[in-house]
Amino acid sequence: MTTADPAVSWSAGADPLTAALRAEVARRLAASGAAPSGQERAERVHGFVQAVLDEHAQRELADGRHPLAPPKEEAIARAIADSLIGMGGLQPLLDDETITNIFINGSRVWVTRTDGRKEELPPVAGSSEELVALVRDIAARAGTDERRFDRGVPKVSVRLPDGSRLFATMLSREPSVSIRRHTLLQTSLQQLAHDKGVLPPGMISLFSAMVKARKNIIICGGTNSGKTTFLRALAREIPPQERLVTIEDTDELALDQDPDHPDCIALQAREANIEGEGAIDQAELVRWGLRMAPDRVILGEARGGEVIPLLNAMSQGNDGSLATIHTSSSRQAFARLQTYAAQAAERLPFEATAPLIAGAVHFVVHLDWAGDRRRVVSSVREVLHHEGADVISNELFKPGPDRRAVPAAPLRSGTLDELLDAGFRPELIGGW
Structure with a gap:
């Protein structure tokens, strides 16, 4: 895709003429019959846009005025189409492949780019009211159950x-919108290594072997460190005939839409409705997922009480399961899991959770930001056993001077043999 100029789209969208022409296109779309979706809707909209613009040009000529210049007409056509089949003023930002995240605080728009830069761009709406209307329209067209967005349901x-x-x-003085981009839905370890520099090529066979040897892996790191993308890359190594159940608070993994995983069920948590009923949390979904006879359970992000059924699943036959968790180091992953277990309905103390973790988790992979603002694998731990309330592990790879992982300790011989059988080639990793 080409990088669009948001200022051009917004200036066209704010023009009174564009608003009038859009209203006419919307009227014709509504009068055209049952509300279409997808490609059919797009074809109708583009057809109506072209017809309305042609009629406008004919009226201008009949009245002795010049028709719109081609660049202006093209900008108006794009703004109308974006508002009816795209994302309005957000569409140019979503079309820009260099943008990774979008943050809107009322009239102020901030983006972060793939190279780590943060910059401010022009507004995507003319007022707070227009921004709220845009969000409502997007929610309605996305087919979500959460269509309300007002003071009664403020998110x-x-x-x-x-x-x-x-x-x-x-909930703030002005509406706030945050968009996390997932541009690597079909990523692989090879792409992360060779194109993105997330890991050295020599480590590809290590992570691939972990997955193929059905090792349970916790992926950890800070916000926006690439945990979900790395999980997707690991999941690409799962044989296609295996049955997967993914569990998320919000639907981001999209493994059920990946042709490499034809037998995948995606479960998503649900909040209570406005009457306070119907809530289903991730802990309940893990229990539901285990009744679906999965080969592996994949948890998008551990945030609370779901860690207990997840750890039980990992240690009771669902080997090869994956999960992510927010931490600032690989060692902190154990304390975070124990804290979540202590906050769960079961109220497990650290002394009870440590053996559960040691018996369930095989590896912990930590992602961080390198000095050149690249997301990188920074640390890899092999879980060994527990002592009291402590989970004991070996840091196989530790953060180097630039936060990239460097060899630190050898694998246990038994684990090494299992990974070798699954295709691991240690000779590709220098210094290990």
Whole structure:
């Protein structure tokens, strides 16, 4: 895709003429019969846009005025189409492949780019009211159950067609919108290594062997460190005939839409409705998922009480399961899991959770930001056993001077043999 100029789209969208022409296109779309979706809707909209613009040009000529210049007409056509089949003023930002995240604080728009830069761009709406209306329209067209967005229900979470996740709230002085881009829905370890520099090529066979040897892996790191993308890359190593159940608070993994995983069920947590009923949390979904006879359970992000059924699943026959968790180091993953277990309904103390973790988790992979603002694998731990309330592990790879992982300790001989049988080639990793 080409990089669009958001200022051009917004200036066209704010023009009174564009608003009038859009209203006419919307009227014709509504009068054309049953509300279409997808490609049919797009074809109708583009047809109506062209017809309305042609009629406008004919009226201008009949009245002795010049018709719109081609660049202006093209900008108006794009703005109308974006508003009816795209994401309005957000569409140019979503079309820009160099943008990784979008943050809107009322009239101020901030983006982060693939090279780590952060910059401010022009507004995507003319007022707070227009921004709220845009979010409502996006939620309605996304087919989500959470269509309300007002003072009574002041937040909405929507998965956009490209896989990005939009979250909006109006609890601050102005409405706030955050969009996390997921541009690597079909990523692989090879792509992360060779194109993105997340890991050295020599480590590809290590992570591939971990998955194929059915090792349970916790992926950890800070916000926006690439945990979900790395999980997707690991999942690409799972044989296609295996049955997967993914569990998420918000739908981001999209493994059920990956042709490499034809037998995949995606379960998503649900919040209570406005009457306070119907809530289903991730802990309950893990229990539901285990009744579906999965080969592996994949948890998008551990945040609370779901860690107990997840760890039980990992140690009771669902080997090869994956999960992510927010931490600032690989060692902290154990304390975070224990804290979540202590906060769960079971109220497990650290002394009870340590053996559960040691018996369930095989490896912990930590992602971080290198000095050159690249997301990188920074640490890899092999879980050994537990002593009291402590989980004992070996840090196989530790953060180097630039936060990239460097060899630190050898694998246990038994684990090494299992990974060798699964295709691991240690000779590809220098210094290990």
